[in-house]
Amino acid sequence: MPIRALDPKVVAQIAAGEVVDRPASVVKELVENSLDAGSSQISVEVRGGGVGLIRVTDNGTGIPSGEMGLAFDRYATSKVANLEDLESIQSLGFRGEALPSIAAVAQVDMVSCATGEKAGVYLSLQDGVISGQGRRGRSQGTTVTARNLFRKIPARLKFLKSVATENSHIANVVSQYALAFPEVKFSLLIDGRVALRTPGSGHLVDSIAEVYGTEIAGNMIGLNDEAAAPLPRVAGMVGSPRISRSGRGNLSFFVNRRWVNSRMLARAVEGAYHGLLMVGKHPVAVINLSLPPQELDVNIHPAKSEVKFRNGSAIFSAVQRAVRRALMEQTTVPRVELASTQPVFPSEVRETASLPYAGTTPDSITSAPTPAMSLPVLRVLGQLDNSYIIAEGPDGLYLIDQHAAHERVLFEKIGQQRSQRDIEVQGLLEPVTFEVSPRQEAILKSRYQELAEFGFAIEPFGDRTFLIRALPALIHDKDWAGTLRELLDSLSRENKGDWAEDVTITMACHGAVRAGQSLSEPEMRELVRQMERCATPHTCPHGRPTMIHLSSSQLKKEFGRT
Ligand code: ADP
Ligand code: MG
Secondary structure, eight states, rough: OOOOOOOOOHHHHHHHHHHHHHHHHHHHHHHHHHHHTOSSSSEEEEEGGGTSSEEEOOOOOOOGGGGGTGGSSTTSSOOOOOOOHHHOOOOOOOOOOOOHHHHSSSEEEEEEEOOSSSSEEEEEEEEEHHHHHHHOOOEEEEEEEEEEETTOOOOHHHEEEEEEHHHHHHHHHHHHHHHHHSSSSSEHHHHHEEEEEEOOOOOOHHHHHHHHHHHHHTTHHHOOHHHHHHHOEEEEEEGGGGGGSSSSEEEEEEEEEEEOOHHHHHHHHHHHHTTTTTTTOOOEEEEEEEGGGGGGTTSSTTOOOOOOEETHHHHHHHHHHHHHHHHHHHOOOOOOOEEEOOOOOOOHHHSSSSOSSSSSOOOOTTTTTSSSSSSOOOEEEETTTHHHEEETTTTTEEEHHHHHHHHHHHHHHHHHHHTOOOOOOOEEEEEEEEEHHHHHHHHHHHHHHHHHTOOOEEEOOTEEEEEEEEEEEEEEHHHHHHHHHHHHHHHHHHTTTTTTHHHHHHHHHHHHHOOOOOHHHHHHHHHHHHHHOOOOBBBBBOOOEEEEEEOOOHHHHHOOOO
């Protein structure tokens, strides 16, 4: 084929493909336009997975009647005028590509009434060409309807997933913007059914309640950001380790309120939960970074869902620090929820854990009953069921899970000894042979050095057999063979994050007293003393609570003394 300039229609479709690859991206672009127009109410309606119809209605500033046609010209935008503007983008849109791209792949109608104008105007486009226009009454704002998406592009249609999958992508887009803009009232109607509705109260926790449900909303911790230029302001909320999820899909990041995907930010947040979540569990977080537009580049991809930070490592540590600090300050002893005294959704959280984006920060979150990481001095009263230590503190009763508590103590102790290269080792009187599977053998051979750091002295001794000469003192008189096998298995799983942490957790778990083991009073006192010295005594290394606290005032209330 000779070289030829492409037909403008083909060019438009190729370009459109970069912006709108599925119905959810049409929704994203239209919602972004509505937000840029300063709307306080945005409703989204979709039918047939968005292929049949997508309609976004807002009450924003509208488009002046004389500019309606221009909005559909490629690279026509009211948001950027020159190169300097591009350096300091504040709006979500700036490329002037969305409306023409959508019009290239769907039938589009737009009705808009701009601020100060008496009546609205409408514009219809077929194949990107204006096919009708005129006046139409409506209140201030804009409605854009896209019908029969990709009808003329069968290849694209073929790649779409089921209606349910496309709907879930659409719901995700609307949910993300509802989280980024708690002051905007969002509604999403999917085939006539309300899928999401947010109150637009300006409180992030209210949006979280609608998107994730009240249980999660009631367990979110506000980030207390300390803005310090050139670092970003880190605002938002993170879930208490109690409400972890098995997938990574519950992390939302916004940079200057633009929804972005960022592995780097995900790693920063996950790192902050280090030692607080069970292995394989992921946190819930909604985080908005504010930083000068010059510090980032959003113009990387037509979908604008990726950003580049000028100083990525500073951003990484600012986010990790903010999240870690919030978790440390707010990890609390779970309160016993007796009878029906607690509403499902504690009202204190609703009132105070909010407004992370509005410039003010909540000064404290009053739902925290014991806002300290360290424990008060406790007096041991006895043991329950050979599993729990009953203790009294200055403010009521504590029930301590002896195994989980001891795991926490050992976890911190091993970590400390290892960092000081001071692991307690116990030599065996006679070396013991240890047989392993071929897989375990491979691991063991590649991990001698690391295991030695934890106090294991191991040598090869022929076919799949090893000699053990010394062991970490902690597990010497326990089932050390079982511990070692579990260690090798956990190390052999692929894509493991922090092997050293896995070793520490496994050793702490195996070294800890079991549930069902009777403890003497001095033993219980010693364990409680060690707990008091822990940095994070309230959770075991897997993230489970180590204790339950029943405060004096709760007791009084339960006995009807208030
Ligand atoms: P961009 O958002 O990058 O500027 P678009 O193609 O999405 O490009 O929109 C083109 C222009 O149309 C915008 O710059 C804006 O002026 C106008 N516009 C689009 N949608 C709306 C809306 N919902 N309310 C007001 N103006 C809008
Ligand atoms: Mg736009």
